[in-house]
Each structure stands twice: as C-alpha cells, then as structure tokens.
Amino acid sequence: xxxxxxxxxxxxSEIHVGESLDRLADYIPADRRVVIITDSVVRDLYGKRFLHxxxxxxxxxxxxxxxxxxxxxxxxxxxxxxxxxxFIVGVGGGIVCDIAGFAASVYLRGVDFGYVSTTLLAxxxxxxxxxxxxxxxxxxxxxxxxxxxxxxxxxxxxxATLPGEEVSCGFAEIVKHAIIADVGMFVFxxxxxxxxxxxxxxxxESLVYDSVTIKAGVVERDEKEKGERRILNFGHTFGHAIEKxxxxxxxxxxxxxxxxxxxxSVERGLLRREDEARIVALLEKLRLPVRIAVDKDxxxxxxxxxxxxxxxxxxxxLTNGLGRATVQDVTFSEIEEIVRGLD
Amino acid sequence: xxxxxxxxxxxxSEIHVGESLDRLADYIPADRRVVIITDSVVRDLYGKRFLHxxxxxxxxxxxxxxxxxxxxxxxxxxxxxxxxxxFIVGVGGGIVCDIAGFAASVYLRGVDFGYVSTTLLAxxxxxxxxxxxxxxxxxxxxxxxxxxxxxxxxxxxxxATLPGEEVSCGFAEIVKHAIIADVGMFVFxxxxxxxxxxxxxxxxESLVYDSVTIKAGVVERDEKEKGERRILNFGHTFGHAIEKxxxxxxxxxxxxxxxxxxxxSVERGLLRREDEARIVALLEKLRLPVRIAVDKDxxxxxxxxxxxxxxxxxxxxLTNGLGRATVQDVTFSEIEEIVRGLD
Numbered sequence: 001x002x003x004x005x006x007x008x009x010x011x012x013s014e015i016h017v018g019e020s021l022d023r024l025a026d027y028i029p030a031d032r033r034v035v036i037i038t039d040s041v042v043r044d045l046y047g048k049r050f051l052h053x054x055x056x057x058x059x060x061x062x063x064x065x066x067x068x069x070x071x072x073x074x075x076x077x078x079x080x081x082x083x084x085x086x087f088i089v090g091v092g093g094g095i096v097c098d099i100a101g102f103a104a105s106v107y108l109r110g111v112d113f114g115y116v117s118t119t120l121l122a123x124x125x126x127x128x129x130x131x132x133x134x135x136x137x138x139x140x141x142x143x144x145x146x147x148x149x150x151x152x153x154x155x156x157x158x159x160a161t162l163p164g165e166e167v168s169c170g171f172a173e174i175v176k177h178a179i180i181a182d183v184g185m186f187v188f189x190x191x192x193x194x195x196x197x198x199x200x201x202x203x204x205e206s207l208v209y210d211s212v213t214i215k216a217g218v219v220e221r222d223e224k225e226k227g228e229r230r231i232l233n234f235g236h237t238f239g240h241a242i243e244k245x246x247x248x249x250x251x252x253x254x255x256x257x258x259x260x261x262x263x264x265s266v267e268r269g270l271l272r273r274e275d276e277a278r279i280v281a282l283l284e285k286l287r288l289p290v291r292i293a294v295d296k297d298x299x300x301x302x303x304x305x306x307x308x309x310x311x312x313x314x315x316x317x318l319t320n321g322l323g324r325a326t327v328q329d330v331t332f333s334e335i336e337e338i339v340r341g342l343d
Numbered sequence: 344x345x346x347x348x349x350x351x352x353x354x355x356s357e358i359h360v361g362e363s364l365d366r367l368a369d370y371i372p373a374d375r376r377v378v379i380i381t382d383s384v385v386r387d388l389y390g391k392r393f394l395h396x397x398x399x400x401x402x403x404x405x406x407x408x409x410x411x412x413x414x415x416x417x418x419x420x421x422x423x424x425x426x427x428x429x430f431i432v433g434v435g436g437g438i439v440c441d442i443a444g445f446a447a448s449v450y451l452r453g454v455d456f457g458y459v460s461t462t463l464l465a466x467x468x469x470x471x472x473x474x475x476x477x478x479x480x481x482x483x484x485x486x487x488x489x490x491x492x493x494x495x496x497x498x499x500x501x502x503a504t505l506p507g508e509e510v511s512c513g514f515a516e517i518v519k520h521a522i523i524a525d526v527g528m529f530v531f532x533x534x535x536x537x538x539x540x541x542x543x544x545x546x547x548e549s550l551v552y553d554s555v556t557i558k559a560g561v562v563e564r565d566e567k568e569k570g571e572r573r574i575l576n577f578g579h580t581f582g583h584a585i586e587k588x589x590x591x592x593x594x595x596x597x598x599x600x601x602x603x604x605x606x607x608s609v610e611r612g613l614l615r616r617e618d619e620a621r622i623v624a625l626l627e628k629l630r631l632p633v634r635i636a637v638d639k640d641x642x643x644x645x646x647x648x649x650x651x652x653x654x655x656x657x658x659x660x661l662t663n664g665l666g667r668a669t670v671q672d673v674t675f676s677e678i679e680e681i682v683r684g685l686d
Contacts, residue, residue, distance in 0.1 A: 010352065071410060078480050106449070109476060109487045133452060137421050144452045145488060 002209050006216045008130055008148035015128060015216065017209045019153045021049055021116050024089065027151045028114070032087040035080065037073060037100035039064070042092045042118055045161055053089070054080055058099065065095050065134045067143065073103045087112045090149075093119035093166075094126030094250075098144070101132030105147040114151040119162060120170025120204075121251055123154040124177070124211035129219040129232075140240055154212070156204050164287070169251020171196065171286040172235070174207050176258060177214040179279060180234050183323030185210050190278070193285040231325040234317040235261050237303065245298035248289075255288035261318060264330070264338060270320040278322070296339050303335060345552050349559045351473055351491035358471060358559065360552045362496045364392055364459050367432065370494045371457070375430040378423065380416060380443035382407070385435045385461055388504055396432070397423055401442065408438050408477045410486065416446045430455045433492075436462035436509075437469030437593075441487070444475030448490040457494040462505060463513025463547075464594055466497040467520070467554035472562040472575075483583055497555070499547050507630070512594020514539065514629040515578070517550050519601060520557040522622060523577050526666030528553050533621070536628040574668035577660040578604050580646065588641035591632075598631035604661060607673070607681060613663040621665070639682050646678060 001018040016027075028034055034053040043050075043057045056076045058069050077086070088111060090100025097115045104113035117127040133144015159167065178186035188206075189196065195203045215232060222229040239257030243250055262279045265271035280290050303314070316330040344361040359370075371377055377396040386393075386400045399419045401412050420429070431454060433443025440458045447456035460470040476487015502510065517539075521529035531549075532539065538546045558575060565572040582600030586593055605622045608614035623633050646657070659673040 067410060067414060074479050074486060078482065078485065106476070106486050106488055108485060109474065109489055131452065133449070136417050139421065142421065142451060143417060143449050145449055146452055 002205070004209070004212055004216055006128070006148065006220055008146075008220075011148050011150070013130070013148040013150065013152065015152045015154065015212050017123075017154045017212060018156055018205050021046060021091070021153065021155045021158060024116060024153060025051070027153070028087050028089075032085060032112070033082065034087050034089060035077065035082055036089050036091050037096060037103065038091040039093075039096050042096070046091070046118070046158070050091070058096065060095075062095065062135060062140075065099055067134055067136065069099060070103055070134060073099070074107060077103075077107055082107075082111075084108050084111055087114070089114050089116060091116040091118060092122070093117070094122040097122055097127050097149075098132050098141070099134060101130075101147060101149060102134060102144050105132055105145045110147070112150055114149045114153070116153045116155060116158075118155070118158045120159055120167055120208070121173060123156075123159075123208050124170055125173040125215065127152045127154070128212050128215045129229075138244070140244070154208055156199075156201060156208070159199055159204065165249065165252075167197070167199065168287045169249050169254075172251035172254040172258070172283070172288055174211050175279070175282060175286065175288075176232075176234050176254065177211045179258065179262075179319050179322060180231050180317070180325035181214045181218075181323060182210065183321075185214075186278075186282070186322050189286075190282055193282065197286065227327075230315060230327050231317050234258060234319065234325055237261075237314060237316055238299075241299045241302035242292070242294060244302045246292060246294050248292070252289050255283050255290065256292055259283065259290050260338060260342075261316070264316070264334075265318040265320065268318060268328070270318055270326065272321075275322050294339075294342060296342065300336060300339050303339075345548070347552070347555055347559055349471070349491065349563055351489075351563075354491050354493070356473070356491040356493065356495065358495045358497065358555050360466075360497045360555060361499055361548050364389060364434070364496065364498045364501060367459060367496065368394070370496070371430050371432075375428060375455070376425065377430050377432060378420065378425055379432050379434050380439060380446065381434040382436075382439050385439070389434070389461070389501070393434070401439065403438070405438065405478060405483075408442055410477055410479065412442060413446055413477060416442070417450060420446075420450055425450075425454075427451050427454055430457070432457050432459060434459040434461060435465070436460070437465040440465055440470050440492075441475050441484070442477060444473075444490060444492060445477060445487050448475055448488045453490070455493055457492045457496070459496045459498060459501075461498070461501045463502055463510055463551070464516060466499075466502075466551050467513055468516040468558065470495045470497070471555050471558045472572075481587070483587070497551055499542075499544060499551070502542055502547065508592065508595075510540070510542065511630045512592050512597075515594035515597040515601070515626070515631055517554050518622075518625060518629065518631075519575075519577050519597065520554045522601065522605075522662050522665060523574050523660070523668035524557045524561075524666060525553065526664075528557075529621075529625070529665050532629075533625055536625065540629065570670075573658060573670050574660050577601060577662065577668055580604075580657060580659055581642075584642045584645035585635070585637055587645045589635060589637050591635070595632050598626050598633065599635055602626065602633050603681060603685070604659070607659070607677075608661040608663065611661065611671070613661055613669065615664075618665050637682075637685060639685065643679060643682050646682075 006013040088104040117123040130148040136142035235258030239254040243253035313329040349356040431447040433440040460466040473491040479485035578601030582597040586596035656672040
C-alpha cells in the first residue's frame with residue numbers, strides 16, 4: 001500500500017492506494033458514528049463487509065446524481081438523528097462519491113467524510129481533488145462545492161467485479177494523466193496495456209498511484225480551478241458535450257474528446273502527427289472508442305451552454321507534446337469547424 | 344458610513360454600515376453580470392432601484408427557505424445562462440441572504456456574492472458570519488455551508504419600511520450582543536431605547552456597527568463554530584425550539600430564550616438577580632416578549648432533535664455577568680426541569 005497526502009486550503013486529504021475496504025474502520029476515530037452512502041449495486045456486492053455502519057443506498061447512474069437524491073439522503077440522516085459528530089463514507093464509484101461528498105459538505109453545514117472508491121475511474125479521478133456535486137437541469141455538476149474528503153481508500157481488489165467497459169473508462173483518465181503530465185507513464189501504458197486490461201495488481205496499483213500523484217499535484221497547486229487545474233479537463237470539453245448528447249459513458253466520451261483535442265493540437269502545430277497516432281493507438285488498445293457518429297447540432301448546443309464558456313471563446317486544453325498540456329482560447333467558430341468536420 | 348473587514352479562512356468580507364442601496368454598483372467589478380436574488384416584498388418596495396440587474400424573486404418567510412426554492416433559483420440562473428463570472432447579490436432580510444448566499448456558494452461550485460441587508464435583524468446578525476443555508480424537514484438550517492459574502496451593505500434608510508415587530512426582532516439580537524460581549528452597549532441601550540425604537544439614524548448606526556463588530560470578532564476567531572462562536576447562540580437553544588413550536592418570529596423567540604438563559608444563569612450562581620431583571624426590563628422596553636405559554640412537550644421534543652445536541656447534554660450559552668458569556672453543559676434533565684417550570 002502507498003499513501004499520498006493532499007493539502008487543501010481547508011483540510012488535509014490522505015489517499016491510500018492498495019488499502020482494503022476491510023480496514024475502513026482504522027481510518028475513522030473510534031467514537032464516531034459512521035453512515036455509509038453507497039449505491040444498490042455496491043451494497044449487494046460488498047454490503048456484508050460494511051459491518052456496523054448505517055447504510056444509505058441510492059440508485060445507480062447519472063440519473064441518480066440529482067438534488068432529489070440529496071433530499072432523500074438528508075431525510076434519512078435526519079431520521080437516523082445524525083448530528084455533527086457523524087462520519088459519512090461514500091463507498092462506490094464517482095457518482096456515489098460526488099453525491100456523498102456534497103451531502104456531507106452541506107449537511108449541518110458540513111460534517112466529516114471519506115471515500116472508498118470501488119471503480120477504476122473513481123480511484124484515478126473522481127475521488128481525488130475535492131470536487132463534489134450533482135447535475136441539474138440536464139447539465140453535469142452544476143451544483144456542488146469544493147471540499148476534500150479526510151481520506152480515500154483505493155481498494156484494487158474491488159475492481160475485479162467491474163464490467164470490462166467500466167474498466168476501460170478508468171483507463172481514459174489514466175491515459176489523460178499520462179498525456180498531460182508524464183510521458184514515461186504513457187510509455188509504460190503502451191508497454192503494459194494487456195496487463196493493465198487484465199487488472200494485474202502491480203500494474204494497476206502503479207497506474208492508480210501515478211494518476212493520483214499527477215492529479216493531486218495539480219489540485220494542490222490550484223484547488224479551485226482558477227488556472228492550472230484546467231489541464232485536467234483535457235478531452236473533457238468535448239467529452240462532456242458528447243457524453244450528454246450521445247449517451248456514452250464518461251470515460252468513452254473523454255476518449256473521444258481526447259482524440260479531438262489531439263487533432264486540434266496537431267492543427268495548431270503543437271503536437272506531432274505521430275504522437276497523435278500513438279494516442280489513438282493506445283486508446284484503441286485499451287478498448288476505448290476513438291470515433292463515433294454524433295448529432296453535431298446537439299454537441300454544439302451542449303458546448304455553448306457548457307459552464308466553462310466565457311465570452312466568445314472557450315478555454316480549451318491542448319497537448320504541446322506527450323506529457324505536457326497548455327490551455328488556449330479556442331473561438332466558437334473554430335469549435336464549430338471541428339465539430340462540423342467530424343466523421 | 345463605517346466599514347468593517349472580516350477575514351474568513353477563505354476570503355475577506357467587508358461590512359458597510361450606513362451605505363446606500365443606490366451605491367451597490369460601486370462594490371461590483373464593472374465587467375461582471377449581476378443577478379439580484381430578493382423576495383417579492385422587497386422587489387415591490389425597492390425593485391426600481393435595482394437598475395440593470397436581472398432579478399430572481401422568491402417567496403417570503405421561513406416556508407420559502409427550502410431546497411425547492413433553491414431549485415427554482417438554479418433553474419432561473421441556468422435560463423439566464425449565468426456562468427462563473429456572475430455576481431449574485433441577495434437583497435433582503437436574513438432569509439433572502441441565507442438562501443442567496445447558499446445558492447451562490449454551490450452554483451457551479453461557487454460564484455461571487457454580496458448582500459444588501461434590508462432588515463435590522465439581517466444587518467446585525469444574518470448577513471454577518473458566513474452562515475448560509477436552508478431549512479429541511481421542519482428543522483432550521485439543516486443544509487448549508489460556511490461561506491463569506493464579498494460585501495454586506497447595511498442601508499439604515501431601508502429600515503423605515505419595516506413593520507414595528509420586525510424592528511423589535513432586530514433588537515433581540517442587538518441585546519444579545521450587548522449581554523454576551525459589551526456591558527457599555529447594554530447601558531447605551533437602556534439609555535436610548537426610545538430613540539432606538541424610533542429608528543433614530545445615529546443611534547441605529549451605532550447599534551448596528553457595534554453589533555457587527557462583536558459578531559465579526561467572534562466569527563473571525565472561530566469561523567466554523569468549533570468553540571467561541573457558540574456564545575452567539577445565547578438565547579437561541581430555547582429560542583429555536585420555541586420559534587418552531589409556538590410559531591413566533593425569530594427575534595421574539597430569541598427574546599424568550601434569553602429570558603430563560605438568564606434565569607438558568609442565575610440558578611447556577613453566574614448572574615445576579617438584579618442583572619437578570621435589567622435584561623427582562625430592557626427587552627420589555629424594546630417591545631419584545633418576555634413570557635409566553637408554550638406547548639412544553641413540543642418544545643422539549645424540538646430541543647432533543649436540535650442539531651447542537653451531543654450525547655446526554657446540550658452545550659448551553661449562559662451569561663456570567665452582563666457583557667460576558669460562558670458555554671456550559673446542561674443535562675437533558677435540567678432542561679426538562681426548566682421547561683416544565685415555565686409559567
């Protein structure tokens with residue numbers, strides 16, 4: 001097991017990569033009441049290992065990530081008479097962690113919380129960085145707060161029950177971290193893609209740890225996304241729009257978004273064509289989509305309402321060589337040109 | 344006009360006592376889009392002075408302070424296509440400010456906001472200290488965050504349209520501040536109660552400024568209510584329970600709560616009987632209730648579910664002499680005895 005500390009402005013967060021769900025109790029002060037927020041699938045798989053905690057189970061998928069679910073959580077917390085001394089633990093994927101973190105951050109104006117990340121995507125992305133929240137009116141993460149969990153347990157063994165396409169989605173964010181910050185990690189991925197897909201313990205633990213290290217470093221330098229943190233959105237500006245309009249999984253949409261961002265990077269003379277090809281090849285090896293027929297008008301409409309929009313252009317993350325990222329203004333007309341040109 | 348700065352952990356807040364609503368624009372960077380959140384009564388009275396801002400009007404009273412209202416605000420912000428550069432200004436009393444501050448603190452994970460406080464109660468209490476939030480399931484302020492507004496404008500001239508009983512409610516918090524922190528202010532109140540009730544400008548400005556100074560000092564030393572900040576709850580532990588069960592206004596309930604807290608202080612040998620009598624006399628002069636028939640079972644039930652409850656006792660704020668406060672553990676049985684003994 002390897003542990004990494006993130007110092008947020010408000011509090012410290014510890015990420016334990018390779019720790020087990022069964023040692024959860026070791027990370028919570030002995031006198032604290034624990035309430036676990038999870039989803040029905042995770043509860044059915046691992047509920048027996050939650051021991052003496054109270055459990056609130058929510059539905060699965062993005063459609064559960066709403067204020068209505070939050071309402072339901074508050075009702076149950078009040079029914080349990082949970083006071084400020086409660087310790088909330090989100091056990092699940094990114095959706096469970098985002099909701100559990102938001103619920104904990106606003107219940108009684110904020111109680112302690114931690115996560116046990118059960119998906120690869122959550123382990124390398126959602127559970128690190130302090131973003132919490134829910135969707136609203138069809139837009140992702142419109143309502144939330146920046147708030148760091150006390151701890152995150154990334155239990156690699158839990159990944160064994162994940163469907164294959166869920167695993168691939170985690171790899172999308174891993175590839176993203178390699179592209180924006182670590183060319184060595186990119187090469188490691190190229191060389192170990194089969195072992196990674198087979199969830200070989202040491203390879204996964206290394207990839208999760210390196211991902212968390214990259215993300216944590218960026219977040220520590222820019223907790224509230226005023227500047228550098230934006231590079232973590234590589235592939236996400238298009239990704240969110242595609243996810244919303246084409247109904248793809250987050251990781252699949254990000255994979256497509258990275259392909260588009262790489263193409264735009266080449267067009268601007270920032271990235272060599274052969275490196276673009278390596279990105280596409282690696283995503284394919286990891287069983288991620290690299291092209292798709294989209295409703296172009298719908299994607300454009302979704303992007304114009306995207307929350308990162310500012311004035312007549314969008315801050316867009318590009319790569320200026322494998323292992324490096326840069327944020328540039330891309331005008332609406334350039335965006336339109338790219339989207340219209342998609343095959 | 345007098346200005347006071349509060350340094351929160353996250354940001355600085357400026358309180359401008361005696362500033363005018365008409366100079367609101369001076370406090371917002373020129374390039375920012377302004378959305379005003381207000382209630383229907385304030386909009387009807389002062390809406391013409393809002394100038395070019397977009398306006399979201401909510402209902403009035405505690406029943407508007409819910410997640411449903413928040414939902415309604417998010418819908419309108421999205422319809423207005425408000426992005427992260429929006430500047431939200433709550434113009435109204437404590438309820439409007441609490442909701443507007445919470446909405447701004449979670450919309451897109453937090454946008455800038457300020458307040459124009461239009462009631463005496465909000466000027467001396469709600470708008471200072473960074474508490475935001477809504478009620479839930481019949482309990483007050485169950486859901487919210489600690490978040491400081493960029494500025495608060497306390498326009499004394501706006502108080503002229505307040506109903507008399509609303510003015511008295513503001514005095515309840517003013518008296519509280521004097522009791523817990525400033526015996527000189529208590530004497531000033533005793534000597535100027537008629538001028539205060541007549542809303543004489545210099546007297547009110549002085550009382551608002553002194554109140555804000557006391558509250559800001561406490562909040563600055565203990566933003567998240569881990570310790571000292573609790574003294575601001577003087578009169579509020581009973582107050583909240585009475586407010587809820589007897590359907591009184593917040594200030595009226597706090598007045599009754601302070602009478603009970605003073606009696607308990609005398610019983611514990613902390614306060615002299617003659618000072619208890621001065622507290623009761625001052626509240627009466629300011630037209631605040633000092634006794635009421637309550638449903639004792641309902642009050643006890645409400646207190647046991649109060650969010651400040653910890654174990655078998657309640658942290659209770661008492662006064663150990665005019666101008667001073669102390670937090671002591673009071674057991675459930677003592678509470679029951681006091682409530683059962685109310686006439």
